[in-house]
Every structure is written in structure tokens, then in C-alpha cells.
Amino acid sequence: MARVVVDVMLKPEILDPQGQAIARKLPQMGFEGVTEVRQGKRFELELAGPADEAALERVRQIAGTLLANPVIETFEVRVLDE
Amino acid sequence: MARVVVDVMLKPEILDPQGQAIARKLPQMGFEGVTEVRQGKRFELELAGPADEAALERVRQIAGTLLANPVIETFEVRVLDE
Amino acid sequence: MNAARVGVITFPGSLDDRDAARAVRLAGAEAVSLWHADHDLRGVDAVILPGGFSYGDYLRAGAISRFAPLMEELVPAARAGLPVLGICNGFQVLCESHLLPGALLPNAGLHFVCRDQRLRIDNADTAWTAEYTEGQEVVIPVKNRDGRYVADERTLAELEDEGRVVARYLDLNPNGSLNDIAGICNEAGNVVGLMPHPEHAVESLTGPSTDGLGFFTSLVKAGLSRAGVR
Amino acid sequence: VGEPPVDSVAVAERTPEQRQPYVELGMNEGEYRRVRDILGRRPTAAELAIYSVMWSEHCSYKSSKVHLRQFADKAPQNDALLVGMGENAGVVDVGRGLAVTFKVESHNHPSYVEPYQGAATGVGGIVRDILSMGARPVAVMDSLRFGPADAPDTQRVLPGVVAGVGGYGNSLGLPNIGGETVFDACYLQNPLVNALCIGVMRHDDIKRAIAPGPGNQVILFGATTGPDGIGGASVLASATFDEESQAKRPSVQVGDPFMEKLLIECCMELYREDLVVGIQDLGAAGVSCATTELAAAGTGGMHVVLDRVPLRDPTLRPEEILMSESQERMMAVVEPAKVERFLEICARWEIPATVIGEVTDTGRLVMTWRDEVIVDIPPGTAADEGPVYERPYAPPADLAALQADTPGRLARPANADDLRNTVLWLAGSPNLSAKTWVTSQYDRYVLGNTVLAMPEDAGVLRLDDESGLGVALSLDGNGRYARLDPYAGAQLALSEAYRNVAATGARPLAVTNCLNFGSPEDPGVMWQFARATEGLADACQALGVPVTGGNVSFYNQTETQPINPTPVIGVLGVHDDVRRRVNMAFPAEGHMLVLLGQ
Ligand SMILES: Nc1ncnc2c1ncn2[C@@H]1O[C@H](COP(=O)(O)OP(=O)(O)O)[C@@H](O)[C@H]1O
Numbered sequence: 001m002a003r004v005v006v007d008v009m010l011k012p013e014i015l016d017p018q019g020q021a022i023a024r025k026l027p028q029m030g031f032e033g034v035t036e037v038r039q040g041k042r043f044e045l046e047l048a049g050p051a052d053e054a055a056l057e058r059v060r061q062i063a064g065t066l067l068a069n070p071v072i073e074t075f076e077v078r079v080l081d082e
Numbered sequence: 083m084a085r086v087v088v089d090v091m092l093k094p095e096i097l098d099p100q101g102q103a104i105a106r107k108l109p110q111m112g113f114e115g116v117t118e119v120r121q122g123k124r125f126e127l128e129l130a131g132p133a134d135e136a137a138l139e140r141v142r143q144i145a146g147t148l149l150a151n152p153v154i155e156t157f158e159v160r161v162l163d164e
Numbered sequence: 165m166n167a168a169r170v171g172v173i174t175f176p177g178s179l180d181d182r183d184a185a186r187a188v189r190l191a192g193a194e195a196v197s198l199w200h201a202d203h204d205l206r207g208v209d210a211v212i213l214p215g216g217f218s219y220g221d222y223l224r225a226g227a228i229s230r231f232a233p234l235m236e237e238l239v240p241a242a243r244a245g246l247p248v249l250g251i252c253n254g255f256q257v258l259c260e261s262h263l264l265p266g267a268l269l270p271n272a273g274l275h276f277v278c279r280d281q282r283l284r285i286d287n288a289d290t291a292w293t294a295e296y297t298e299g300q301e302v303v304i305p306v307k308n309r310d311g312r313y314v315a316d317e318r319t320l321a322e323l324e325d326e327g328r329v330v331a332r333y334l335d336l337n338p339n340g341s342l343n344d345i346a347g348i349c350n351e352a353g354n355v356v357g358l359m360p361h362p363e364h365a366v367e368s369l370t371g372p373s374t375d376g377l378g379f380f381t382s383l384v385k386a387g388l389s390r391a392g393v394r
Numbered sequence: 395v396g397e398p399p400v401d402s403v404a405v406a407e408r409t410p411e412q413r414q415p416y417v418e419l420g421m422n423e424g425e426y427r428r429v430r431d432i433l434g435r436r437p438t439a440a441e442l443a444i445y446s447v448m449w450s451e452h453c454s455y456k457s458s459k460v461h462l463r464q465f466a467d468k469a470p471q472n473d474a475l476l477v478g479m480g481e482n483a484g485v486v487d488v489g490r491g492l493a494v495t496f497k498v499e500s501h502n503h504p505s506y507v508e509p510y511q512g513a514a515t516g517v518g519g520i521v522r523d524i525l526s527m528g529a530r531p532v533a534v535m536d537s538l539r540f541g542p543a544d545a546p547d548t549q550r551v552l553p554g555v556v557a558g559v560g561g562y563g564n565s566l567g568l569p570n571i572g573g574e575t576v577f578d579a580c581y582l583q584n585p586l587v588n589a590l591c592i593g594v595m596r597h598d599d600i601k602r603a604i605a606p607g608p609g610n611q612v613i614l615f616g617a618t619t620g621p622d623g624i625g626g627a628s629v630l631a632s633a634t635f636d637e638e639s640q641a642k643r644p645s646v647q648v649g650d651p652f653m654e655k656l657l658i659e660c661c662m663e664l665y666r667e668d669l670v671v672g673i674q675d676l677g678a679a680g681v682s683c684a685t686t687e688l689a690a691a692g693t694g695g696m697h698v699v700l701d702r703v704p705l706r707d708p709t710l711r712p713e714e715i716l717m718s719e720s721q722e723r724m725m726a727v728v729e730p731a732k733v734e735r736f737l738e739i740c741a742r743w744e745i746p747a748t749v750i751g752e753v754t755d756t757g758r759l760v761m762t763w764r765d766e767v768i769v770d771i772p773p774g775t776a777a778d779e780g781p782v783y784e785r786p787y788a789p790p791a792d793l794a795a796l797q798a799d800t801p802g803r804l805a806r807p808a809n810a811d812d813l814r815n816t817v818l819w820l821a822g823s824p825n826l827s828a829k830t831w832v833t834s835q836y837d838r839y840v841l842g843n844t845v846l847a848m849p850e851d852a853g854v855l856r857l858d859d860e861s862g863l864g865v866a867l868s869l870d871g872n873g874r875y876a877r878l879d880p881y882a883g884a885q886l887a888l889s890e891a892y893r894n895v896a897a898t899g900a901r902p903l904a905v906t907n908c909l910n911f912g913s914p915e916d917p918g919v920m921w922q923f924a925r926a927t928e929g930l931a932d933a934c935q936a937l938g939v940p941v942t943g944g945n946v947s948f949y950n951q952t953e954t955q956p957i958n959p960t961p962v963i964g965v966l967g968v969h970d971d972v973r974r975r976v977n978m979a980f981p982a983e984g985h986m987l988v989l990l991g992q
């Protein structure tokens with residue numbers, strides 16, 4: 001049993017209205033010094049077996065077809081060590 | 083200039099229908115062996131200065147008051163090493 | 165005698181503010197518009213936080229509006245007994261600002277849902293439901309993307325024990341709310357959060373019923389009786 | 395790496411022979427020659443960017459213009475028409491000092507590439523069109539076409555499109571009061587996403603896209619400009635840019651409905667205080683389109699300091715800024731004395747606003763970048779004097795065979811079982827089954843004026859609480875009929891919408907349309923287009939309702955296979971009192987049923 005994380009972020013050139021709405025608000029809330037915020041998704045997948053290369057390859061496929069939209073997003077897969 | 087990541091996940095006892103919908107969909111798409119999926123958020127914050135302890139403390143405050151709702155979510159702050 | 169003055173807050177991204185004001189007027193009260201960035205409640209007798217997608221609801225519904233300057237005035241006033249009604253996005257803001265317990269999450273069905281919803285009024289003792297009778301069934305539209313009410317078990321038990329569930333979904337739970345909760349109130353009953361939209365059920369021409377009018381006339385009744393005591 | 399050299403007018407004059415990527419930008423040899431003739435030199439990269447987008451099919455209507463003229467030529471005399479075709483949207487008088495403006499537009503191709511964002515930005519675009527006429531947007535509708543319901547591609551496209559239409563419209567607080575959802579194999583890789591918006595204003599609030607009055611200031615407000623939808627512009631940059639940075643340029647535009655909601659409220663305040671002389675939304679062709687059109691319609695001159703355009707990505711080149719399709723932006727022309735108040739109101743709504751230029755009386759649109767002149771053109775040549783083509787047309791080769799294949803040749807149910815199966819098959823077909831799974835994702839209540847919406851055949855809105863003045867709208871099309879006979883098909887679509895509106899008790903007043911076709915370079919498609927526009931124009935003349943505006947979407951085809959020609963027609967009617975509207979329900983027992991017509 002292993003836990004794998006897939007981080008999905010908008011490609012840098014794609015507009016991120018979510019992140020912008022937060023970034024605009026921070027100074028008004030008294031938080032200075034944050035120059036940019038980008039909001040993405042984080043998925044935690046629990047695997048029945050070990051997180052070996054074959055399993056990670058499957059997760060990458062899942063990420064590329066279901067979790068992320070490759071037209072506008074990039075993703076990263078990593079094993080969560082506990 | 084530093085990049086800090088805030089990961090926000092629903093508390094384990096809170097139902098995550100989005101994660102469940104993905105988990106249900108996987109076997110239909112031919113992906114076996116994923117026993118659970120949970121979906122959270124990932125924020126990337128770019129700081130004007132270094133990610134020292136004072137800055138991280140400020141990020142933790144932002145995370146605890148704005149980015150995450152402690153009633154339903156937990157968060158983790160970490161520096162992104164590039 | 166002067167009509168009750170009911171404030172309606174406009175946040176950036178509020179959508180049902182003008183509808184709420186119309187409902188207030190139809191109920192015989194005066195609607196006063198309040199601006200999120202002011203520090204001024206303009207001496208109103210009650211406040212409505214209307215529906216919408218404030219700040220796009222991009223982060224979490226209601227999460228950013230909670231920090232509006234006007235909320236710094238509203239929170240203590242509400243704690244001191246000012247009648248406050250949060251509808252949909254307003255309910256979300258009230259939870260985010262801890263005037264009401266729990267939180268509202270994306271609908272279990274993962275879609276925005278707009279439907280004419282049958283509800284039961286389970287608490288007819290609040291500032292906003294005094295016109296109803298307990299157990300009364302009404303039809304009021306729901307329309308939301310983040311309407312799934314959740315709270316931990318202790319809070320839920322508390323809400324149920326103290327009779328603070330104001331309205332419950334009948335027939336079909338449109339968003340997966342725990343205990344079919346459509347609305348709740350605080351201990352004092354002056355702060356009510358409601359996911360359905362009573363302001364869209366105030367005229368038979370434009371709504372599925374006029375069942376929502378009671379939320380606004382309740383307040384007028386309560387306001388008048390208060391004035392009578394004075 | 396320093397900044398690449400600027401392709402200024404001076405450089406262009408010195409280097410007449412420099413090869414330019416006009417073909418890659420979709421221009422043919424003749425069009426490029428014409429630009430050189432107009433300018434008396436080769437265009438700069440920025441000028442080429444402007445001409446190539448302004449003369450594209452999408453912006454110039456170069457293949458459709460000769461046919462669309464009929465809508466004006468055959469337009470019935472109608473006093474209700476306050477602003478006719480040609481502006482962002484037509485404006486119709488509905489009485490009591492109120493006017494409405496409405497229009498339908500397509501966002502077909504982007505919705506196939508990225509369904510959610512494509513559909514969402516389609517709604518955003520048409521809403522800004524209506525907003526720029528001076529109106530408050532009050533409702534939307536959407537007409538959708540997909541491939542077979544069980545096809546994998548449909549299952550990818552459809553949920554995203556519906557969520558996108560809903561996500562954007564719901565966030566703007568605009569009720570969705572109707573539309574269509576149709577499945578047919580011909581749309582499998584060419585889904586149609588047509589969105590309609592209607593807005594209301596007082597007569598004196600009507601705004602035009604003009605830039606008169608030398609000295610008036612040009613203000614860009616709304617979202618910052620990023621590298622959205624500038625696939626084409628990267629070819630221009632390629633002469634000066636490395637390949638890696640080109641690869642970064644996305645073709646997908648992402649919508650920010652929250653910003654657009656703020657824009658709506660901000661514009662309402664600007665209009666109320668009478669702070670704008672002219673206004674234009676930025677759609678396809680962004681700054682190029684807004685500056686050339688505003689200037690051409692005004693005193694003819696404008697000076698723009700392009701460096702002042704606020705950027706989301708500081709590496710953008712001037713050509714890219716000119717072609718960027720970043721959403722949620724508007725351009726206004728403002729008297730100098732009113733600029734301060736204008737900027738104050740924008741700040742109140744937290745909307746970035748920047749003075750980027752000034753109206754002149756030189757007759758030239760001049761733009762500078764890093765203090766060098768990179769654009770110096772007569773704006774009308776880009777905005778109004780684009781190429782016009784009379785494309786050849788002829789009936790498609792298979793038409794006669796299709797027409798001969800009449801329903802009479804279908805097998806009839808031979809027994810009760812056959813009949814039963816047919817009925818069940820019909821009842822289960824996606825085209826006939828209930829569409830509540832679509833409509834329940836749309837807010838139909840917001841603004842509190844929706845008198846009729848789903849499941850009715852027309853939407854009805856109240857405009858005035860006191861008198862009950864209101865409007866009815868219906869949006870209809872049928873590609874199968876139009877494929878068999880485009881002339882009659884367009885007329886059938888019009889008459890369906892017309893009947894739907896009339897059946898609520900409204901008096902039909904005006905027509906908008908979105909003409910979805912294959913490639914105009916295919917003579918068969920061009921014939922379908924010619925016949926459909928003629929049919930629509932003739933029917934509008936016969937019914938006494940003018941076409942007030944619309945949109946043409948060509949190139950809806952998969953390789954050489956065009957979609958069924960799909961004119962989608964919107965009809966607007968007026969109700970003197972919406973309290974007297976009629977809906978589809980049988981109101982009580984014992985009423986008589988009467989069949990009208992043949
Ligand atoms: N994409 C859509 N957007 C908004 N409303 C829609 C859409 N598709 C269908 N509707 C609405 O759903 C209802 C039923 O549609 P439809 O099944 O096409 O009815 P009919 O067959 O009677 O024309 C109508 O009120 C129509 O306006």
C-alpha cells in the first residue's frame with residue numbers, strides 16, 4: 001500500500017483567475033510580500049500495491065487523461081513517503 | 083525571491099465526492115489498483131523576499147485564515163526548492 | 165410609523181442583491197443598500213447577505229468576502245442581536261466568519277443545481293421565520309454549486325438538540341447536505357443561514373410560489389413588535 | 395538576451411524586400427499586395443498583425459458579406475429599429491422609453507478544443523457585446539449541437555460545454571431562459587456552441603463604437619493582456635524570437651467571470667454618469683479590432699502608446715499584444731475632463747484601467763512602441779475596407795439523391811410490436827428526451843424577472859415591474875431540414891422561433907442569427923449559405939421583422955466533410971404586459987382545444 005500525489009497546475013501562460021483573486025486580496029488583508037499566487041489541484045491516490053515504476057507509469061497515465069487537462073495544465077507525480 | 087507551496091486537503095472524515103467520482107471512474111477506464119482518491123488544493127505563492135522563518139509564519143497565517151478553512155480542511159506549508 | 169430598514173450587502177460578485185431588495189420592499193420594509201468596502205451599517209434594523217459568487221467563489225465560497233471591511237461591523241452587531249439573514253453565498257459567508265457553525269462544500273452531485281425545492285420549516289421561532297408554523301412545507305428555488313452543509317458530529321447533534329435546523333430539504337436532497345439541512349440559525353435565533361432562495365419565491369409571476377415572502381415579512385413583524393415594546 | 399529589434403515603420407521603409415509570413419497568418423498573395431499598396435511600403439510586423447486579423451474571415455466577413463447584404467436590402471420598414479446591423483448588436487425600441495439589444499454568437503471551435511473554457515468564454519464574449527451597446531445584460535440563451543450522445547468525444551465535450559455555459563452565466567447573475575440541445579453525427583468533431591445575450595437600456599443610453607473628438611482619451615480597462623489565443627502571432631515573432639518561447643503561446647483563452655461581473659457593474663456606473671463617448675469590447679482580434687474600429691468610426695485618427703497596455707506576461711511582443719484575445723477587456727473613449735472620475739469608478743470596482751492613447755484628427759491610426767512608430771495606417775482600410783469575395787457556389791452533388799430519399803421510402807411498422815418499438819425508440823432518443831439535466835445546471839431565477847423559462851418553448855422576461863412591459867425570446871435551428879433545402883430550412887427555423895414567441899402572447903419584433911456552415915471555399919457549402927441567407931431574408935421581409943445582427947461561423951467541418959448547414963435563429967417579441975403571457979400548461983379542466991393553421 002502506497003500513497004501517491006499528483007499535483008496539477010495551470011500552465012504558466014494560462015490565466016489563473018483564482019490565484020489572481022487571492023493575490024489581489026492579500027495586501028488589503030495586511031499580508032504584504034506575496035508577489036504571485038497560483039491555485040492548482042492536489043490529488044492523493046492510494047494504491048493497492050507498491051509504488052513501483054509500473055504503478056507510477058499507470059498513475060502518470062491517469063494524471064494525463066483524467067486528473068489534468070493537458071491543453072491547459074501540467075502535472076507532477078510523486079510518492080508520498082510516510 | 084522564493085516559492086512556497088501550501089497544500090490543502092479535506093479532513094479525512096469529510097466526504098469527498100469529487101475524489102470518489104474519480105475513483106469510480108478509474109476501473110471503467112482500465113486502471114485497476116487505486117483504492118482511494120482524494121482531491122485537494124495546491125497553492126503556489128511567490129514571495130518577494132526569502133522564505134525565512136518569519137515569512138513562513140506569515141504564509142501559515144494566510145493558509146490558516148484564508149487558503150484553508152480549519153473547520154473542514156488541513157494544510158501544510160513547505161518551501162519549493164528549485 | 166416608519167417601516168423597518170433592512171440592509172442588503174453588495175460584495176464584488178453578489179448577484180441576488182437587487183432581488184433581495186425587491187423582496188424586502190414587497191414585504192413592506194425599506195431596503196438599504198450596503199457596500200462591502202464601507203465601515204458603515206447605516207443604522208439598519210436588519211441585514212441580508214445575498215446570493216451570488218462573491219470574488220468568483222474561486223477559493224472557497226464566501227472565503228474572501230468574510231474579510232470585507234463591512235464584516236468587521238456586522239460580526240459584533242450580529243453577536244449583539246442584529247437580525248442577519250445569509251442566503252446561499254450569504255450563508256457561506258456567515259459560516260466562514262463563524263457567525264454560524266459548519267461549512268458549505270461543493271454539491272455531492274458535482275454540478276450546479278437549480279430546481280424548485282420542497283422544504284420543511286423546522287424552526288418558526290427565528291427572527292426570519294416567525295411568519296411560518298413549525299412543520300410547514302414550502303416550495304422555494306435552490307440554485308447553488310456549493311450547497312452541501314457539513315459540520316462535525318458534535319455540532320450537528322447540538323444543532324438538532326437545540327432545534328437550530330431552520331429548514332430541511334424534502335423529497336430530494338439537492339446537494340448532499342448532512343441531515344438534509346437547508347438552513348440553520350445561531351443560538352439566539354437572530355442569525356439565519358439558508359441555502360434556498362426565498363427572494364425568488366415572492367411573486368407568482370416570477371417564482372414557483374410566494375412561499376418565500378414569509379422570511380421577509382417575519383422580520384417586519386418582529387421589527388414592529390420590537391418597536392411596540394419600546 | 396536583450397530585446398529583439400523593433401520592426402518600426404522606418405525599418406520597414408528601409409527593408410522593402412524583407413520576406414513576411416503573411417501566408418502563415420492566413421493572408422493570400424493578393425491581400426498582402428493590397429496592404430502594400432495601401433501603405434505604399436511593406437507593412438511592419440505590427441501592421442501585418444492588424445491587417446491579417448482584421449481581414450480574417452471571422453472579422454471581415456469577406457465570404458459572407460455579399461449575401462448578408464440582403465438582410466439590409468430586404469429589411470421591412472420597422473420603426474422599432476433604433477440601431478441596425480453593423481454595430482456590435484442591433485437595438486430595438488420596446489416602448490416606455492426602453493430599448494433592448496440582443497445577439498447570438500458562436501464559439502464552436504474553441505469549445506471542441508477545451509469544452510469548459512470554450513463555452514464559458516463564448517458566453518463572456520456575447521455578454522460584453524451587449525454591454526458595449528450601453529445596455530445592462532439581463533438574460534442568456536444557448537443553442538448546442540453535439541455528436542451522438544454515446545460517442546466518447548461527445549462524453550468529453552458535452553459535460554464541459556454545459557458546465558462552461560452555466561459556470562460563466564451563473565457567475566454573472568444572468569438567468570438562462572432557454573435554448574436547444576441537439577445530437578447528430580455530423581457535429582461529432584464540430585460541436586456548435588451558440589450563445590445569445592439580451593440587454594436593456596433607456597433610449598438615451600445607447601452607446602456606439604466610435605472615437606470622435608480629437609483630444610479625447612482612449613482607456614483600456616478590465617483584465618490585463620496575456621498570451622491568450624495568439625497562435626497566429628507567434629509566426630510573426632518567429633523572425634525575432636527563439637522557438638522555445640513560441641511554444642509557450644497558448645491558443646486557449648480562460649475566462650474570469652468574476653472580472654466580467656465587475657465590468658458589468660462598473661460600466662453601468664460609467665454610463666449612469668455619462669462618462670463615455672464611445673465604447674467597444676475586445677473580442678477576437680483584441681486591441682487591433684478595438685482601435686481600428688473605434689478610430690474608423692470617429693474622426694479617423696488615434697494615437698496609441700502600446701507600451702502602456704498592462705500585461706500579464708511582460709515578454710509579450712507588440713504584435714502579440716495586438717492579436718491577444720485575452721478576455722474581459724473593454725476600450726472606452728473619454729473626454730479629458732472626465733478621465734479622473736472614470737478611473738475612480740474603475741478603482742471602486744477593483745478594475746485595472748489605463749489611458750493608452752488619444753483621439754486625433756490626422757486620419758491615421760498611429761501606434762508607438764519603445765518610442766518608435768510601429769503602426770501608421772488609415773484605420774478604415776483595416777476595419778471596413780477588407781477584401782470581399784464572391785465565392786463560386788453550386789448545389790452539392792448529393793443533393794438530388796438526398797431529396798429523392800423521402801420518408802415515403804421508410805419501412806412502416808407492420809404490427810403492434812413494431813409500433814411499440816418505434817415509440818420506445820423515439821421516447822428514448824436523446825434528441826426527444828427531457829433536457830432538465832442541462833437546464834438544471836443553469837440559474838433561471840436570478841434578477842427576479844424570469845416569467846417563462848424551461849420547459850417552455852420561449853423565454854419571457856419582465857423589463858418593467860410597474861407596467862409589466864416585457865419581452866419573449868426563442869432560439870431555434872434545424873440542420874437536417876437545412877441540409878435538404880437550405881432556403882426552406884432557414885425559413886423553418888425562423889418560423890419556429892417566431893411561433894414560439896407569438897405563442898406566449900408576444901408581438902415578434904426583430905431577428906438575430908448565427909449561421910453555422912462548413913468551408914466557404916467549398917462551392918457546395920457556399921451554395922447552402924447563399925440559399926439559407928436568401929431564405930431568411932425573404933421570410934423576414936414577408937413577416938415584417940428585420941434582422942438586427944448576428945454572426946457567421948464558417949469552417950465547421952472535419953476534413954472535407956462539412957456539418958449540416960445550421961442557421962440558428964433568434965426571434966425577439968414584445969409583451970405590453972407579461973402578466974398576460976400564455977404558457978404551455980392546460981390551465982383548467984373543461985377548456986376547449988383548437989387547432990390553428992393547416
Ligand atoms: N442548451 C440549453 N440551454 C437552455 N435551455 C435549454 C437548452 N436545451 C434545452 N433547453 C430548454 O429545455 C426545454 C426543453 O427543450 P426541448 O426538449 O428542446 O423542447 P422542445 O422539443 O419542446 O423544443 C426548453 O424550455 C428549452 O428552452
